[in-house]
Amino acid sequence: VTRQSRQNYWTPINPDKRDRLQYHQEIDFDxxxxxxxxxxxxxxxxxxxxPVSLDLTARVSLTDFEQQLRAHE
Known part of the structure; x- marks a missing residue:
């Protein structure tokens, strides 16, 4: 169970409405x-x-959520 990263990991390349959106992945591991x-x-x-809601926030404790998932292993 993880939280959503604050890091953006992709950027659009040549966003043109006529073509498919292409992107470049770049992760700053530092x-x-x-x-x-x-x-x-x-x-x-x-x-x-x-776990996220529509506004991209978690409304549950990640520790509690992970324990519930592991209970079903």
Whole structure:
């Protein structure tokens, strides 16, 4: 269980309404938060579960949520 990183990891390249949106991925590993979703996927190579609501905030304790998920292993 991770939290959403504050780091943007992609930037649009030539955004043209006629073409598909293309992007460039760039992760700054020096400032990457070790408890974030990007770190879990890009650095640790594991699946990330990040609970968020529509306004991109977590309304639950991540520790409690992780314990509930692990109870079903």
């Amino acid at each position: 400032t990457l938060e070790p408890d974030s979703d990007i770190y879990a996927i890009a650095s640790a190579g594991v699946v990330s579960v990040t």
